[in-house]
């Protein structure tokens with residue numbers, strides 16, 4: 001009751017591709033007993049794999065599709081949040097999982113905009129960093145740097161994958177992007193939830209207070225260099241001289257990222273698919289999929305992050321099919337698609 005009175009608390013989870021955001025969301029949902037938690041998840045690519053991997057009921061999870069939460073589907077984020085607030089079945093807490101290529105700043109600002117600022121309370125931005133793959137120059141991505149710089153709390157995750165000395169070095173590199181705030185070391189996102197939820201760590205409010213409010217209700221901060229394409233319904237942004245070059249480009253494409261979503265109603269031949277994974281182009285950094293292999297009665301879940309591949313098996317609960325997404329830089333999407341098709345049994 002008290003929570004509702006001061007606005008629905010919101011935690012935004014950011015972090016680069018494959019760093020462990022969904023794993024953290026599941027840790028939260030499994031351990032946040034007694035606190036009814038809704039999740040809004042936005043995925044890169046046009047098929048919802050995360051939504052199948054999150055341990056939530058359909059009722060408590062909203063998937064934002066067809067766009068990036070930090071630019072094109074910000075309106076959808078507002079609407080989804082309002083719908084959660086309007087439900088008879090009240091929730092106590094909201095967790096927002098962004099894509100691995102989203103800038104957390106515009107997402108945070110959405111909760112400070114006119115539609116949501118009186119009904120929600122941004123508690124904090126949690127940034128998940130992949131200890132195995134993070135490097136300051138990783139993909140030369142400003143977005144990746146912003147994910148760290150704008151986080152209130154950093155989880156240095158996958159500590160099981162690297163040596164102790166590497167962790168010290170990584171913390172030093174994180175500190176170059178972000179001077180203060182806690183850095184918590186985690187394996188599989190396992191952290192005491194009292195350290196990250198309802199902690200009131202969001203500190204950037206003053207900076208945002210200066211952000212200008214546009215006629216149509218979107219709030220833009222000093223660093224919001226993102227474009228606002230289809231969903232901006234043609235509003236003019238001519239007065240934003242400083243980021244003119246970014247306009248009408250997708251910020252993800254502008255940084256050179258590309259993705260391909262592959263689906264099929266036919267099974268894949270296991271051997272061929274194994275070879276497909278081995279021969280993936282160098283530019284592919286992230287892959288994930290729910291697979292139907294001709295040789296296996298089980299649902300196969302695969303994750304690729306950098307050079308690490310993980311395969312899990314579960315029992316099918318719906319119709320069998322293949323869904324996979326591959327994300328990276330400078331790879332030939334058509335060639336990958338052709339190779340995928342050749343794996344179909």
Ligand SMILES: Nc1nc2c(ncn2[C@@H]2O[C@H](COP(=O)(O)OP(=O)(O)OP(=O)(O)O)[C@@H](O)[C@H]2O)c(=O)[nH]1
Nearest residue numbers: 016017018019020021022023100158187188303310
């Ligand atoms: N070894 C190890 N693997 C981890 C850890 N945390 C997550 N993973 C694995 O890393 C892979 C990616 O994890 P996700 O939680 O899906 O990552 P994500 O950040 O949600 O990925 P995107 O949404 O695609 O950006 C999965 O195979 C996880 O099981 C960890 O602490 N150690």
